[in-house]
Amino acid sequence: MKKAYLLLADGTLFEGVSVGAEGASIAEIVFNTGMAGYQEVLTDPSYYGQSVCMTYPLIGNYGLNADDFESRKCWVSGFIMREACDYPSNWRCDRSLDAYLKKEGVVGLAGIDTRRLTRILRNSGVMNGILYSESHEPDEAMIEQMKAYKVTGAVKAVTICEPEVYPATTEQKHRVALLDFGVKRNIQRELCARGCEVTVMPAYTDPQTILNGGYDGVMLSNGPGDPSENTEIIENLKVLIGSGMPIFGICLGHQLLALAIGAETRKMKFGHRGVNHPVKDLAKDRTYITSQNHGYAVVGDTVNPEIARVSHININDNSCEGIEHINAPIFTVQYHPEVKPGPQDTAYLFDQFVSLMDEKKGGAQ
Template sequence: MLNNKLKAVLVLEDESIWHGEGFGFPCKVAGEVVFTTGMVGYTESLTDPSFKGQILVMSYPLIGNYGVPPYNLKDKWGLPKHFESYNIQVKGLVVSELCDYPSHPYSIKSLNKWLYEEKIPGIEGVDTREIIKRIRKKGAMMGILEVSDEDIDTEKLLKEIKNVKKYDEIDFSKEVKDEIKIFENKGPTLILIDCGVKLSIIRNILERGFRVIKVPYDTSYDEILSFKPLGIIISNGPGNPKKFIKTIEITREIIENKIPTLGICLGNQIIALSLGGDTFKLKYGHRGQNKPCIELINYSNYITSQNHGYAIDPEKLKGTGLEIWWINADDKTIEGIRHKELPVIAVQFHPEASPGPYDTTFIFDIFKRLVDKHA
């Protein structure tokens, strides 16, 4: 039963304490505290598997005003229209102000009720601007969020935060593992290596005519080959890319055998690692829908949707056969790579958007032409 008089405390790794009002499900969770700059799209963001293991701070001050639509509102492919997976992926939610009375023709429940049903805690009435400024200055930190109808022992939380396992050390690969699933279509077969894929990636592949076979992150190269795919897509996903050891090994075999390959987000990092490159953790990551990126062939600038906390080290690309294709207009980190000789491309941003601008959906068209050329 929903309780509208919950207490909530967020404690960060730097021992800062944030008191607020609780919503969602009363419980205690630990996770990496990160922020997103998106004004809208909270149903897509909260269900994005790349946020697994993280407590998400929303920078926009009012969240929940258009409510939550039903999961069974689906597209022609049978995929939910307004969600990126079939459940909330974040560990907890932090907002400045929660809207209790949403208004939208598709809304069937409030954000508060949705979080309660999926057992996710939330805190409101805190200075999210100050929290984000702190993260930008000190870097992403681990945190503990507790929501309760009783008084919360902050001293106990301060002791517990010292023993919370670092996000960098957690292996999320087994948490995102799913069974093989086939999405029938009239065109040729693509294999989608699922490291925590967003449903909109599947939708964009299907819209370009491909038959999609989604396989777990650790599916062997021989099994992948048994499906006779004309191309491979390595998906987004949560956590440290170096923890996806099996996927890195499989990707190396795929590239060596000249199968057209597209990497998205985590997939971009995995491709670099598979060919001898390296990755590093960003200070506070890129998360939002307004991230400018420059495509280096035509020097065109695009606004992209992003959700990542790691990046490729440009100095370690030497000898890999890869070259920089895209860069971030703000901090100049790598936002895309391509192979100089083989049919391999990858982007760090999310061309499928959802949420965010659709300016770079043409990445899927480029990959389609790559597959057609090497068929």
């Protein structure tokens, strides 16, 4: 077995065995606490520019299959685990983790103490690193490049180039424009299952194209990177907000809409990535277990109470997990109500979005 290594920006070196492709990859190193769902992690565009450490000790045991991919390709820069399963067992499996990582050209590392790595990231905060296999040792220039690395241009890198239309899988009730900032397929599936024809649109689509397109609502997807970097998209969202059209934002969509109404965002110390984060719905006075994947958060105190209110908070750290517009049919959440696998407690939010479109369409008749 070939060796592989992870060198962190603080000089910490982990030695393990190589999984997947050989080579070297510079990225931001993050951790995910989910016990399942590694295939969805690999294909989630929100991980663009990041190498992911899975805290669950055995990864790859049920293999991968074509039906559960969340997007068209693997987006992680590297993949780190305690133990990689060589012989997956599941009736739906059609490829192994090692084979998939090789095909996608992703460098993997197994056999390290992932608990130690996670503690470092929790104590010091997310940091950059180089993941490399044997015979691909970084030189000084690469190490300096790693230390200076920043995830930039992320939305532009992951969004689609041309619109894609997905028909409703039940009787069609609405047409939804889904802006792709790094969309996961389960968002469109949830909408299609509720009678929506979904048009997935490039992130930088002119808002007039949407307003003149006969759509009943706008969905803002998840995605990677620093939300404040997307100044053009934020300006476009201001136009959509002023139109009165129902809007539902998830994850990056939530952050971008918050910026569009004048709030601020901040980078978190190590982010929320996992499937067991407790979130309180303040209006319902009820806590839900949610799936999350984000390294930035909306600063709740900066939300103008004359425009919107903070609707959800994270029980662990009191960070803002959702906002609701006061005078428009607009709401957002930081977490993922569409997640699979994971808790599906908050899938009702899609029903809430459909209800807003029902009301808007009924009022227009």
